[in-house]
Amino acid sequence: MPLNTASVVIGLSYASLLFLVAVGLSVVFGLMRFVNLATGSLYLIGGYLAWTIAGELGSFWLALLGGALGALAVGVVIERGFLERLHRNELLQVCLTLGVAYVVQDVTRWIWGGDPLRLRPPESLRGSILLLGSIVPTYRVALIVAGVVLAGLVWYLLERTKWGAYVRAGVDDLEMLECLGINGRRVFAIVFALGALLCGLGGALGTPVTGVAPGADIQILLMALIVVVLGGLGSVSGAVVASVVVGLVDSMVRTYWPEASFFAVWVLAALVLAVRPQGLLGRVTA
Amino acid sequence: MPMEQMSRLRQRWQLLAYVVAVAALLLAPAVLSTYPLSVLTEILIFGLFAMSLNLLLGYTGLPTLGHSAFFGAGGYVVGLLAKYYQVPLGPALLLAILAGVVLALVTGPIVLRTSGAYFLMLTLSLTQVLFGVVWLARGVTGGDDGLPGIPTPQLAFLAGSLEPTANFYYLALAIVVVAIASMAWVVRSSFGLALLAIRENERVVEGLGYPTWLVKYAVYALAGGYGALAGALYTFFKGYVGPGQLSWLVAGEGLVMTIVGGAGTFWGPMVGAAVVLLLRYEVSTFTQRWLLILGLIFIATVVLMPRGIVRLPERLREVRARVRREELLEPVAGERQPAEQVVERS
Amino acid sequence: MAETALQLEHITKTIGGLTILDDVSLTVMPGERRAVIGPNGAGKTTLLNVIAGFLPPSRGRVVVFGRDVTRLPAHRRVDVGLLKTNQQPAVFRELTVRQNILLALLRGRHPLLGLTALVSLDREVQRQAEDVLEEWDLLAVADDEVRHLPHGYQRRVELAARFAMQPRLLLLDEPAAGLAAEEIPGFIERLRRLPREVTVVLVEHSMRVVFAFADRVTVLHHGAVLADGTPEAVQQDERVQEAYLSGAMRRGHA
Ligand SMILES: Nc1ncnc2c1ncn2[C@@H]1O[C@H](COP(=O)(O)OP(=O)(O)O)[C@@H](O)[C@H]1O
Ligand SMILES: [Mg+2]
Numbered sequence: 080m081p082l083n084t085a086s087v088v089i090g091l092s093y094a095s096l097l098f099l100v101a102v103g104l105s106v107v108f109g110l111m112r113f114v115n116l117a118t119g120s121l122y123l124i125g126g127y128l129a130w131t132i133a134g135e136l137g138s139f140w141l142a143l144l145g146g147a148l149g150a151l152a153v154g155v156v157i158e159r160g161f162l163e164r165l166h167r168n169e170l171l172q173v174c175l176t177l178g179v180a181y182v183v184q185d186v187t188r189w190i191w192g193g194d195p196l197r198l199r200p201p202e203s204l205r206g207s208i209l210l211l212g213s214i215v216p217t218y219r220v221a222l223i224v225a226g227v228v229l230a231g232l233v234w235y236l237l238e239r240t241k242w243g244a245y246v247r248a249g250v251d252d253l254e255m256l257e258c259l260g261i262n263g264r265r266v267f268a269i270v271f272a273l274g275a276l277l278c279g280l281g282g283a284l285g286t287p288v289t290g291v292a293p294g295a296d297i298q299i300l301l302m303a304l305i306v307v308v309l310g311g312l313g314s315v316s317g318a319v320v321a322s323v324v325v326g327l328v329d330s331m332v333r334t335y336w337p338e339a340s341f342f343a344v345w346v347l348a349a350l351v352l353a354v355r356p357q358g359l360l361g362r363v364t365a
Numbered sequence: 366m367p368m369e370q371m372s373r374l375r376q377r378w379q380l381l382a383y384v385v386a387v388a389a390l391l392l393a394p395a396v397l398s399t400y401p402l403s404v405l406t407e408i409l410i411f412g413l414f415a416m417s418l419n420l421l422l423g424y425t426g427l428p429t430l431g432h433s434a435f436f437g438a439g440g441y442v443v444g445l446l447a448k449y450y451q452v453p454l455g456p457a458l459l460l461a462i463l464a465g466v467v468l469a470l471v472t473g474p475i476v477l478r479t480s481g482a483y484f485l486m487l488t489l490s491l492t493q494v495l496f497g498v499v500w501l502a503r504g505v506t507g508g509d510d511g512l513p514g515i516p517t518p519q520l521a522f523l524a525g526s527l528e529p530t531a532n533f534y535y536l537a538l539a540i541v542v543v544a545i546a547s548m549a550w551v552v553r554s555s556f557g558l559a560l561l562a563i564r565e566n567e568r569v570v571e572g573l574g575y576p577t578w579l580v581k582y583a584v585y586a587l588a589g590g591y592g593a594l595a596g597a598l599y600t601f602f603k604g605y606v607g608p609g610q611l612s613w614l615v616a617g618e619g620l621v622m623t624i625v626g627g628a629g630t631f632w633g634p635m636v637g638a639a640v641v642l643l644l645r646y647e648v649s650t651f652t653q654r655w656l657l658i659l660g661l662i663f664i665a666t667v668v669l670m671p672r673g674i675v676r677l678p679e680r681l682r683e684v685r686a687r688v689r690r691e692e693l694l695e696p697v698a699g700e701r702q703p704a705e706q707v708v709e710r711s
Numbered sequence: 712m713a714e715t716a717l718q719l720e721h722i723t724k725t726i727g728g729l730t731i732l733d734d735v736s737l738t739v740m741p742g743e744r745r746a747v748i749g750p751n752g753a754g755k756t757t758l759l760n761v762i763a764g765f766l767p768p769s770r771g772r773v774v775v776f777g778r779d780v781t782r783l784p785a786h787r788r789v790d791v792g793l794l795k796t797n798q799q800p801a802v803f804r805e806l807t808v809r810q811n812i813l814l815a816l817l818r819g820r821h822p823l824l825g826l827t828a829l830v831s832l833d834r835e836v837q838r839q840a841e842d843v844l845e846e847w848d849l850l851a852v853a854d855d856e857v858r859h860l861p862h863g864y865q866r867r868v869e870l871a872a873r874f875a876m877q878p879r880l881l882l883l884d885e886p887a888a889g890l891a892a893e894e895i896p897g898f899i900e901r902l903r904r905l906p907r908e909v910t911v912v913l914v915e916h917s918m919r920v921v922f923a924f925a926d927r928v929t930v931l932h933h934g935a936v937l938a939d940g941t942p943e944a945v946q947q948d949e950r951v952q953e954a955y956l957s958g959a960m961r962r963g964h965a
Contacts, residue, residue: 112482116617161667169428169482171667174624177617178663185657301493301613308486342497348490349475356478356487555817555825555833562803562814569801572763573876574789574818583824690855 084213086334087327092219092288094326095226099281100299101306102233102318103274109250109313111267114169116176117157119300120183121150121275125282126291127187130196139201143283150279151272153183158271163264180296188293195292198283218287225284229277230319237315246270250313302329305348311358320359390538394531403602404646406534408639409541410598415622415634416548417591422620423629424552425584426564427480430616431488432592434472434495435465437611439593440600441499444512447601454518458540458597465593469586477581480567489613496611511607518601537598544594545635551587552631560584564629625666627673636674714777716741716880716910722761722771724754724934731757732768733935739880741776742907746925746942747914750955754934755914756798759882762912763795764788775880789818792879796886800869804858808849808868811857812840815872839875847871862889870901880910887917899923930954 104118129146133139157179165171199205200218207214237243245266249256257263281299282291289295306325310317325344332343351359394402414436421427439461446452446460476487499506506512519532527535551557559580562570571577600606609615618641619634626637644662649655670677717739724732732754739745747755760766762773764785773781775791783791795801803811816836821828831837844850847867857865866886873881887898895917902924905911915921921928921942928945930938932954938945945951 108482114482114485161664164671165667168671169485170422170620170624170628171671173428173430173485173617174621174663175667177621178660178667181656181660181663183660185654185660189654189657304486304489308483308490312482338501339497342494342500345490345493345497349494352487352490353475356483550829551826553829553831555821555828555830556823557825558806558810558814558817558830559825561806561810565803565805566801568765568785569797569803570814571784571786572765572789572795572801573815573872574786574794576786576824580824583826686855687859690852690859 083334084211085215086330088210088213088215088219088223090327090330091323092222092226092326093330094322095222095229096281096285096289096299097302097306097326098226098230098318098322099277099284101303101310101322102230102315103270103277104303105307105310105318106237106246106250106270106313106315107267107274108307110246110253110263110270112167112169113162113165113267114172114176116173116300117179117183118176118274118278118303119296119298120180121154121278122282122285122299123183123187123291123296124153125150125279126198126286126295127191127196127282128279129283129286130191130198130291133198139198142198143280146283147276147280150282151276154275154278155272157275158268162271180300184293184296191291193293195290196286197290198286200287216288222284222288229280233277233315242266242269302344305344308358309348309351311360314358314360317358317360387542394527394534399528399530402530402534404642406530406537406602407599408635408642409537410595410602411619411622411642412635412638413541413544413598414592414595415619415626415638416545416631417588417595418616418619419623419628419634420548420551420560420584420588420591422623423627423633424557424560424564425581427581427585428482428485428620429488430485430613430620431476431490431492432588432619433611433613433615434488434492435468435589435592436596436599436615436619437495437499437606437608438464438468439596440606440610441506441512442593443597444515444600444606445505447515447518448512454536458594461593461597462590465589465591465596466586468593469589470582473582473585477578477585489616492611492613492616496608496613499611500608507607509608511605511609513605515600515604515606517604533602537602540594540598544591548591549631556580556583561629621663625662625673627675630673630675633673633675640674714741715739715774716743716776717762717912718772718774719758719762720772720774722758722768722773724757724761724766725769731934732761733933735771735931735934735936737929737936737939739910739912741910744911744913744924744926746921746928747912747931748916748921748928748945749931749937753931755931756884757934758931759795759884759912759914763793763882789876793882794873794876794878794880795882796869796873796884798884798888800862800865802857802865802869802872804865805856807854807856808860808864809840809844809853811868811872812843812849812875813837815876816840816843818876843871843875863891863894866890866898874905878909880912881905883911883913883915885914885916887915887920895919 100118100122104115107113107115125146128149129142132145133142136142161175165175204218204221206217208217208220210220237246245256245261248259249263249266253263256266302325306318306321309325310319310321325347328347329340329344333340393405397405414432417435418429418432421429421432442461442464443457446457452460472491476484476491479487500508502508517529517533518536519529520536523532523535552560559570559575563577563580567577596610599610622637622641623634624637625640626635627633641659641662644658645655648658666673672680715738719735719737722732722735723730735758747758749755757766761768764780764783768781772779775788775793778791780788780791803814806814813830813836816839817825817830820836844853849864849867849871852860852864857868860868866889870886887895890898899920902911913921913925925942927940928942929936930945930948930951937954938948938951940948
C-alpha cells in the first residue's frame with residue numbers, strides 16, 4: 080500500500096504536538112524519576128486559554144503566547160507548591176498529579192463547558208496547499224514546521240549549552256551533578272517550567288486541529304506516556320523518534336483500520352518495552 | 366514487662382474493634398435501605414480491589430497503574446461464564462481468580478524487569494493493550510457495549526427471606542471476608558515480611574539469600590488473583606461488565622484509595638475505598654463538582670497526611686515512642702548520629 | 712590439599728570504559744581473617760560486590776569453598792555460606808530491629824517462599840530471635856524501627872543479622888566507619904568472638920581494627936593488588952606508604 084501523503088502529514092503534525100507534550104515529561108522523568116500525570120492538564124489549559132484569548136483579542140499569535148504562559152504559570156505553582164516534598168516518592172507524585180488533573184478537568188469544564196471548542200488558524204495558514212501531488216491543510220504543514228523548529232531549539236538548549244549539559248548530567252546521575260556543586264533542584268525547576276511551557280504551547284497549537292474538550296487531557300497524556308516510554312526516559316532524541324513513530328502509526332491505523340486506532344500504539348509500546356524495557360533510545364538504569 | 370502489657374492491651378482493643386465491625390456489617394441490612402446497602406457492597410468490593418493493589422504498591426513497593434487489568438479480567442470471565450454457559454457461582458469465581466493469576470504469570474516476566482516509574486508505565490501499557498483487545502474482540506466481549514444482563518447470584522438459603530440487594534450483600538461480605546483473612550495470612554507470613562523488606566531495599570534482601578525476583582513474581586500473581594476476584598464480584602454486583610472496568614482510570618482510583626487510606630497498612634485501602642466512594646455518592650447528591658472535590662482530596666492527602674488516614678494514630682504513637690527512646694538511649698547520645706542516611710540502592 | 716575459602720582469579724571489572732578492578736587475584740584460606748585496605752576509590756567496595764554477586768566481573772573467576780560461583784546470582788551464593796555487610800549498614804530502616812533479625816533467621820526456613828508459616832506462630836524462630844537480640848544487647852530497642860536508632864545500633868543490627876545466619880565466609884565493608892571511638896573496642900571484641908570456622912574478608916580504614924584482627928592484609932590501589940602480607944610487613948612497605956600519601960594529598964584526607 081503506497082503511503083498516502085495526507086495521512087503522513089496528519090501523522091507528522093500530530094507527532095509535533097506529541098513531542099511538545101512528551102519532551103518535558105521525559106526530561107523531568109529522567110531527571111527526577113518524577114511522574115507527572117498532570118501533563119495533559121497543562122495541554123488542556125494551553126488550549127482553552129488560547130481559545131479564549133483568540134476570541135477576546137482576535138490574535139492567534141497572542142493566543143499561542145497566552146496559552147503557553149498560562150500553562151507555565153500552573154506548572155510553576157505545582158512545582159513550587161508541592162514537588163519539593165515529593166522527591167523520589169512515585170506514589171505521592173501520582174496521587175498529587177492525578178488530583179491536579181481531576182481539579183483542572185473539572186474547573187475547565189466549569190468555565191468552558193463540555194463541548195469541544197475549536198480555534199481557527201490565522202488567516203495566513205488557512206486553506207490547503209499542494210504537496211507532492213496531494214492536497215493537504217496548510218496549518219498541518221505549519222505544525223510540522225513548528226515542531227521541527229521547536230525540537231531543534233530544545234536540542235540546541237540541551238546539547239549545546241552549558242545549562243543543557245547540567246541537565247544531561249543530571250539525567251545520567253543526579254547525585255553526581257550535585258557533587259559538582261550544582262543545585263539539582265534548580266535545574267529540575269527550570270526543566271519543569273520549560274516543559275509546562277511547551278505543553279501549553281502544544282495545547283494552543285493543537286486546538287485548531289484536534290479541538291479542545293474535556294478528555295483531551297487524558298488522551299494526550301496517554302499518548303505522551305507512550306512516547307516517553309518508547310523513546311526512553313530522559314532522552315530527547317528518543318522523544319523525537321518516538322513521537323514520529325507514534326504519530327505515523329496512529330494516523331496510518333486511523334486510515335486503514337479505524338477500530339484499532341487507539342489500541343495499536345499500545346501494542347507497539349508493549350512490544351517495544353517487552354524487548355527493551357528502557358525504551359528505544361533509553362539507557363539501562365543500573 | 367510494660368511493653369508486652371501494652372501490646373496485649375492493644376490486641377484486646379483490636380479484637381473488640383473487629384467484633385464490633387463484623388457485628389455492624391452483619392446487621393447493616395436490617396438498618397440500611399437498599400441504596401446505602403448497595404453503596405456498602407461497592408465499598409467492600411472496591412476495598413478488596415484496593416487491598417489487592419496494596420500488596421504490590423504498599424507492601425512490595427511496586428507502583429502499578431494497571432491493576433484494573435485483573436479487575437476487568439475477573440469481570441469478563443464471570444460475565445462470559447454466567448451469561449453464556451450458566452456456570453454456577455463457585456466455579457465461576459475460582460476460574461476468575463485463576464484467570465487473574467494466569468494473566469499475572471504471563472505479564473509478570475515483562476513488567477518485573479523494571480521497577481519504580483518504569484513499572485508504572487509498563488503496567489499501564491499492558492492494561493491498555495488488554496483494553497484494546499477486549500474492545501476489538503466484539504464478537505466475544507460485546508466490544509464497547511460490554512455484556513449486559515448478567516444475573517446477580519444469590520445465597521440460596523436466604524433467597525426466601527431477603528430481598529436481592531441484601532442477599533447479594535451477604536454473599537459479597539462472606540467472600541470478601543474470606544479473601545481478606547487469607548490476605549492477612551499472606552502479609553503476616555514469612556513471605557509477607559520479605560515483601561516489606563523488598564519494598565525498602567531489594568538488594569539487601571537478595572544479599573540475605575532470598576530469591577527476590579521469585580518473591581515479587583509470586584506476590585504479583587497473588588495480587589492478580591485477588592484483583593480478579595474483586596472484579597468478578599463487581600461484575601455480579603452491577604450485572605454488567607464493559608471495557609470501562611479495565612480502564613486505567615479504575616486502576617488510578619484504586620491507587621488513590623490505597624494512598625488516601627494508607628499504603629502499606631492492612632486496612633488502609635479499605636478505609637480509603639470507603640472515604641472515596643462515600644464522598645463520591647454524598648457529594649454528587651448536592652453538587653456536580655464531584656471530580657473537583659475528589660481532586661482536592663488527593664492533593665490534601667499528599668500535603669496533610671502523606672502516609673494515609675490509618676496511620677494518623679500511629680504517628681502519634683511514634684512521637685511518644687521517640688520520647689521514650691530518647692530517655693533510654695541517653696548514655697550513647699553523645700555518639701555521632703547521621704541525621705538522614707542515604708540508603709545504599711542499586 | 713586444603714580447600715581454599717575464597718579464590719579470586721584475574722578479576723577485572725570495567726564500567727563505562729573505566730577499569731575499576733584490574734586483574735585482581737587473591738586466595739583466602741579457611742578461618743583466615745583477611746583485611747583489604749587501600750585509599751578511597753581503590754575499588755574495595757566493588758571487589759566485595761563482585762565476590763558477593765552484585766556485580767558481574769568483566770573477566771575472571773570467583774571460587775568460594777571450591778565452588779565456581781562466578782555465574783551464581785547473589786542470593787544463591789548465600790547457600791554456599793557467603794554473606795556481606797555494606798558500607799551503609801545493610802538494614803531495613805522501616806522495619807523493627809526484631810523484624811530485621813527474623814528476616815535473617817527465616818530465610819529458606821519454610822516452603823513456598825515462606826507463605827506456609829505465620830511469623831508470630833513460629834515459636835522456635837521467635838525464641839532464636841530473642842536470643843540474638845539478647846546477645847547483641849538489642850532487647851531494649853527490639854520493637855523500634857531501625858531508622859530511629861543511632862548509627863552504632865544500626866551497625867549492630869546488621870552484624871547481628873549476618874552472624875545469626877552462621878556464614879562460612881563473611882565480607883565486611885568498613886564496619887567500623889562511623890562508630891564512635893569508645894565503641895570500637897567493643898566492636899573488635901565482637902569480631903574476635905566469631906568462631907574460627909568463619910572466614911572473614913574485612914575492608915577497613917581503621918588501622919586499629921586491622922591490626923587487632925587481621926592475619927593478613929591485601930592492599931588495593933587503583934583497582935590492582937599493590938601488596939599482600941602480614942599487617943606489619945605491609946605497613947613497612949614503601950609503595951603502600953606512597954600510595955596512601957599521594958591519595959591523601961590529592962583528596963585532602965587519609
Ligand atoms: N557504578 C559505577 N560507575 C562508574 N564508576 C564507579 C561505579 N562504582 C564505582 N565506581 C568507581 O570505581 C572506583 C572504586 O570505587 P569503590 O569500589 O567504591 O572504592 P572504595 O570502596 O575502595 O572506596 C571509584 O573511582 C568509583 O568512582
Ligand atoms: Mg568503599
